[in-house]
Amino acid sequence: MDAANLIFTDNIAFTLKEWLDVKAVRQPVFICDKNTHQYCFPLLNSISDKVIVIPAGETSKNFQVLESILEQFLKFEVNKQDIIINLGGGVVSDIGGFAASIYRRGVPFVNVPTTLLGMVDAAIGGKTGIDFKHLKNYIGSFRLPMEVFISIEFLNTLPSDEQNAAMAEIIKTACIYDKDLFDMLENERPLSEIIHRCAHDKAVIVNQDFEDNGIRQLLNFGHTIGHAYESLMLEKGTPVLHGYAVAKGMLEEIDISTELKLLESKEASHMKDLILSKIRIEPLNESEKSTLKAFLNADKKNTDASISFSLPTAIGQGRYQIKLKNEQIRF
Ligand SMILES: NC(=O)c1ccc[n+]([C@@H]2O[C@H](COP(=O)([O-])OP(=O)(O)OC[C@H]3O[C@@H](n4cnc5c(N)ncnc54)[C@H](O)[C@@H]3O)[C@@H](O)[C@H]2O)c1
Numbered sequence: 158m159d160a161a162n163l164i165f166t167d168n169i170a171f172t173l174k175e176w177l178d179v180k181a182v183r184q185p186v187f188i189c190d191k192n193t194h195q196y197c198f199p200l201l202n203s204i205s206d207k208v209i210v211i212p213a214g215e216t217s218k219n220f221q222v223l224e225s226i227l228e229q230f231l232k233f234e235v236n237k238q239d240i241i242i243n244l245g246g247g248v249v250s251d252i253g254g255f256a257a258s259i260y261r262r263g264v265p266f267v268n269v270p271t272t273l274l275g276m277v278d279a280a281i282g283g284k285t286g287i288d289f290k291h292l293k294n295y296i297g298s299f300r301l302p303m304e305v306f307i308s309i310e311f312l313n314t315l316p317s318d319e320q321n322a323a324m325a326e327i328i329k330t331a332c333i334y335d336k337d338l339f340d341m342l343e344n345e346r347p348l349s350e351i352i353h354r355c356a357h358d359k360a361v362i363v364n365q366d367f368e369d370n371g372i373r374q375l376l377n378f379g380h381t382i383g384h385a386y387e388s389l390m391l392e393k394g395t396p397v398l399h400g401y402a403v404a405k406g407m408l409e410e411i412d413i414s415t416e417l418k419l420l421e422s423k424e425a426s427h428m429k430d431l432i433l434s435k436i437r438i439e440p441l442n443e444s445e446k447s448t449l450k451a452f453l454n455a456d457k458k459n460t461d462a463s464i465s466f467s468l469p470t471a472i473g474q475g476r477y478q479i480k481l482k483n484e485q486i487r488f
Pocket residue numbers: 190191192193196197213214215218245246247248249251271272273274275278279280281282283284285294311312313314315316319
């Protein structure tokens with residue numbers, strides 16, 4: 158993924174249409190979920206009447222919905238000269254990108270993210286896939302979109318919690334990789350500038366480590382504990398938004414980094430203050446912390462009885478593949 162493949166626009170209808178004209182694509186196939194069909198597709202419906210609509214939400218990332226998308230590709234006689242347009246959040250870009258990557262061994266696609274999370278993270282970097290037997294993102298492929306079109310027009314209709322939770326992924330990038338982004342957040346720069354900076358960061362990181370064997374793992378900061386918390390809450394029947402779980406995870410992982418003397422306490426407090434000022438969450442309480450330790454062993458990033466963390470070492474810097482035994486994890 159090259160940062161040059163990110164196209165920022167204030168007028169998605171115009172920009173996308175112009176791009177398709179240059180490519181001489183007449184009837185691209187849109188994939189939307191129920192909400193993006195209702196709220197986002199009306200901006201673009203003059204471009205094509207070939208639209209596939211899937212149910213909204215994480216539960217759509219399954220084989221059945223995948224098959225229904227592939228059946229509709231057949232019906233629309235999609236071929237390698239066509240273009241698939243994934244219009245939605247991470248769910249649509251993950252499953253739509255995966256469908257495009259396997260149909261006839263791959264047809265071209267672009268992502269048009271409509272959530273904040275999509276704009277700064279999910280739509281960028283070529284990870285596609287679905288969930289499998291309650292295992293998140295277990296079936297998938299690496300396949301880059303031709304372009305990612307980013308327009309904040311879509312955020313007007315995004316539920317406020319979705320937007321707030323997605324701030325966690327932006328703060329994550331700032332804390333572990335980009336001090337300038339951290340300063341921009343503290344100085345309350347406009348959201349459009351922050352999205353631009355964070356999306357660019359993701360593209361640059363992916364460009365160095367497409368298949369996630371090295372530096373891309375920095376982006377797992379907050380996710381080891383965050384993922385465990387998410388699973389715990391799901392099991393309790395009170396699911397939380399991924400971003401809120403990551404934000405709680407970051408607070409704890411900052412403490413782990415300080416405890417390991419990888420991070421100075423002044424910088425740790427600075428990061429925690431930013432998280433708590435921007436995201437509507439409370440830190441984990443003592444009983445949640447102890448329950449979580451059990452969950453950590455089941456996390457997919459854990460091998461050989463040790464648990465792998467990506468931890469900040471200063472504002473805007475971090476280390477990945479820090480392997481810790483359960484007894485070394487104090488939070
Ligand atoms: N591939 C990657 O690199 C990557 C990275 C991070 C997350 N993800 C995946 O992304 C998914 C989460 O993505 P998400 O947070 O964007 O969730 P989502 O796609 O489920 O969207 C959240 C909700 O907002 C609705 N919505 C989307 N855009 C809207 C708009 N403009 N107006 C009104 N409603 C709108 C959706 O219908 C949905 O109900 C997860 O499945 C996660 O695994 C993938």
